[in-house]
Amino acid sequence: MNPRGWLFVVAGGALLAALFVMLKPEPAPPSAAEAPAAPAATPAPASVPIGPRLFDLTVKNGRLESGPTVIKVTEGDELIVRITTDQADDLHLHGYDLHAHLKPGAATELRLVANRTGRFEYELHKAHVDLGVLEVHPR
Amino acid sequence: MKRLLAAALMLAPGPVLAHSFGKLYNLPVPIWLYLYGAAAALLVSFLIVGFFVNVKSVDANYRSVALDRFEFWRSIDSAAVLATWRAISVAGLALTIATGLFGKNNAYQNFNMTFFWIIFVLGFTYLTAVIGNVYAVLNPWLVLTQWAERLRPGLFDGRRPYPERWSYYPALALYMAFIWIELFGRTKPLSLSVILLAYTAITLTAAWWWGRSAWFRYGEFFAVFFRLTAKMAPLAYVDDGTGRRRLRLRHPFTGLLEERAEHLSLLLFVLFMLSSTAFDGIKDTVFWVKIFWRHLFHALLPLTGGTLVQSYPLFQKLYVVWQTLALVLSAYFYLGIYLFFVWLARKVTRVQTPVRELALKFAFSLIPIAFVYNITHYYTLIATQGSQIVRLVSDPFGYGWDIFATRKWLLAPITLDAGTVWHTQVWLILAGHIVSVYLAHVEALKIFPTQRQATLSQLPMLFLMVAFTAIGLWILSRPIDSGQVGG
Numbered sequence: 001m002n003p004r005g006w007l008f009v010v011a012g013g014a015l016l017a018a019l020f021v022m023l024k025p026e027p028a029p030p031s032a033a034e035a036p037a038a039p040a041a042t043p044a045p046a047s048v049p050i051g052p053r054l055f056d057l058t059v060k061n062g063r064l065e066s067g068p069t070v071i072k073v074t075e076g077d078e079l080i081v082r083i084t085t086d087q088a089d090d091l092h093l094h095g096y097d098l099h100a101h102l103k104p105g106a107a108t109e110l111r112l113v114a115n116r117t118g119r120f121e122y123e124l125h126k127a128h129v130d131l132g133v134l135e136v137h138p139r
Numbered sequence: 140m141k142r143l144l145a146a147a148l149m150l151a152p153g154p155v156l157a158h159s160f161g162k163l164y165n166l167p168v169p170i171w172l173y174l175y176g177a178a179a180a181l182l183v184s185f186l187i188v189g190f191f192v193n194v195k196s197v198d199a200n201y202r203s204v205a206l207d208r209f210e211f212w213r214s215i216d217s218a219a220v221l222a223t224w225r226a227i228s229v230a231g232l233a234l235t236i237a238t239g240l241f242g243k244n245n246a247y248q249n250f251n252m253t254f255f256w257i258i259f260v261l262g263f264t265y266l267t268a269v270i271g272n273v274y275a276v277l278n279p280w281l282v283l284t285q286w287a288e289r290l291r292p293g294l295f296d297g298r299r300p301y302p303e304r305w306s307y308y309p310a311l312a313l314y315m316a317f318i319w320i321e322l323f324g325r326t327k328p329l330s331l332s333v334i335l336l337a338y339t340a341i342t343l344t345a346a347w348w349w350g351r352s353a354w355f356r357y358g359e360f361f362a363v364f365f366r367l368t369a370k371m372a373p374l375a376y377v378d379d380g381t382g383r384r385r386l387r388l389r390h391p392f393t394g395l396l397e398e399r400a401e402h403l404s405l406l407l408f409v410l411f412m413l414s415s416t417a418f419d420g421i422k423d424t425v426f427w428v429k430i431f432w433r434h435l436f437h438a439l440l441p442l443t444g445g446t447l448v449q450s451y452p453l454f455q456k457l458y459v460v461w462q463t464l465a466l467v468l469s470a471y472f473y474l475g476i477y478l479f480f481v482w483l484a485r486k487v488t489r490v491q492t493p494v495r496e497l498a499l500k501f502a503f504s505l506i507p508i509a510f511v512y513n514i515t516h517y518y519t520l521i522a523t524q525g526s527q528i529v530r531l532v533s534d535p536f537g538y539g540w541d542i543f544a545t546r547k548w549l550l551a552p553i554t555l556d557a558g559t560v561w562h563t564q565v566w567l568i569l570a571g572h573i574v575s576v577y578l579a580h581v582e583a584l585k586i587f588p589t590q591r592q593a594t595l596s597q598l599p600m601l602f603l604m605v606a607f608t609a610i611g612l613w614i615l616s617r618p619i620d621s622g623q624v625g626g
Contacts, residue, residue, distance in 0.1 A: 133619075
């Protein structure tokens with residue numbers, strides 16, 4: 001490419017870099033818990049998390065009766081998902097590839113550290129139902 | 140009312156919550172990054188216009204170097220090597236079908252789903268963009284016709300001439316059916332094998348009826364798809380007229396300038412490459428789901444005369460019709476946008492060339508944008524799901540075999556950092572955009588009589604491409620519906 005071409009490339013690169021620096025926001029603090037979507041919602045945990053964050057889900061007749069459909073956390077957060085179900089089933093969290101066998105009656109706790117970022121669905125295998133999504137946002 | 144609807148939607152898993160293969164773990168791109176991408180695309184496009192204002196000739200783009208004087212090429216272009224690769228290709232197809240028919244019907248434990256949807260449809264496409272149109276010789280269906288002709292010479296000469304006015308419409312129709320199956324077919328290993336068998340039957344029958352060369356040029360949709368994709372590649376296999384293939388190395392993407400799209404159906408094919416990926420991106424977003432499940436649902440419910448719970452199954456069926464229509468019409472929607480800007484380009488340059496002719500000439504310059512649409516939407520699947528092929532080759536049927544002793548390899552899931560994914564997506568889309576704008580400029584310099592007209596014509600084209608790029612970025616930034624829409 002001739003010198004004039006290189007001039008455009010360099011100028012373009014500099015402008016793109018400047019624009020990027022201008023638009024990029026400051027890193028945000030960890031976000032609070034996501035609002036639930038189902039009618040009968042359990043109250044969200046305290047807004048200043050100390051230790052693991054707790055999310056309560058209730059499953060009845062193979063569907064989510066109460067609890068958030070979107071669990072939103074920040075990378076590195078420790079969380080506990082506590083599920084109460086009326087029928088035995090297997091919970092599978094994609095991405096983290098975690099399995100938990102759910103026994104009816106007693107609540108089952110799934111503990112994890114959100115070290116993978118992304119959007120991960122979790123479902124009940126026997127009921128063939130997607131319960132919700134875990135969103136782990138980068139810092 | 141809201142509660143009732145939410146409860147009704149909980150009665151059965153709606154299409155939004157369907158369990159499908161190849162889950163994407165990508166988060167929506169943050170708004171600031173999407174705005175940056177769009178602004179950067181606009182800025183860079185104007186820079187390119189500025190660069191071309193004084194450019195006189197662009198012959199350099201067509202320079203290519205012959206690579207076949209090297210021993211390496213001569214050794215791989217031999218009949219024996221080709222025959223081996225052809226056999227491997229057919230064996231791959233056969234194994235894909237066999238594992239689905241006789242293996243475990245679980246998408247994550249059977250070889251065929253990962254091999255077909257990830258390794259072939261995604262991986263081989265990206266490979267083709269680099270190494271060129273190897274599919275032209277390795278097409279398993281083509282090879283099957285060649286093998287059959289050894290037993291029955293002339294079997295695929297064709298009984299009737301291919302109707303010229305059909306042009307690429309058969310390939311386009313099959314492409315649309317393929318994408319529909321990909322998005323809504325909820326294929327499992329068994330159904331995938333059945334579909335591949337059906338496609339084999341269709342391809343062989345059509346090749347027998349209209350002749351092999353006509354069908355594999357106009358109708359076999361993978362052949363058309365890979366041929367278009369390969370135009371971007373720096374490697375080209377050129378028939379020198381004596382039946383030998385010459386290998387040439389050229390600047391990447393210059394293959395797109397060699398010819399114009401020969402027919403409206405091929406232009407639609409290119410536009411569908413763009414629109415189908417865009418549709419796949421948008422169909423799961425809150426924005427899109429709301430259109431049907433909130434606005435249309437509430438508008439149409441009184442017309443059905445039934446209660447919410449009674450009408451729900453009807454609306455589920457309607458939703459499938461709605462999605463299908465949207466998918467098919469998306470190509471025409473993009474065609475409308477494209478033709479508008481081409482018409483504008485014609486208007487400002489005051490040339491006599493009909494809009495149709497101009498539209499066909501600029502068609503291939505859209506392929507880089509279509510390609511980066513595809514990569515940015517799907518590439519993470521190669522890491523997260525494609526990696527599983529290592530263990531699946533050892534146990535293709537899911538019986539518990541361990542042929543290559545890799546059955547336990549890469550069991551731990553692979554996920555990519557969301558921040559990295561966002562940046563690669565935006566930068567890739569920007570790169571594809573730059574290539575497309577540049578190519579359209581070069582094309583304009585070829586078409587328009589004066590340089591001033593060429594530059595003028597590119598202003599509407601610039602907005603066209605910024606529009607396509609911005610739509611692509613916007614879709615990537617939309618929140619995905621996770622069951623929030625329901626009242």
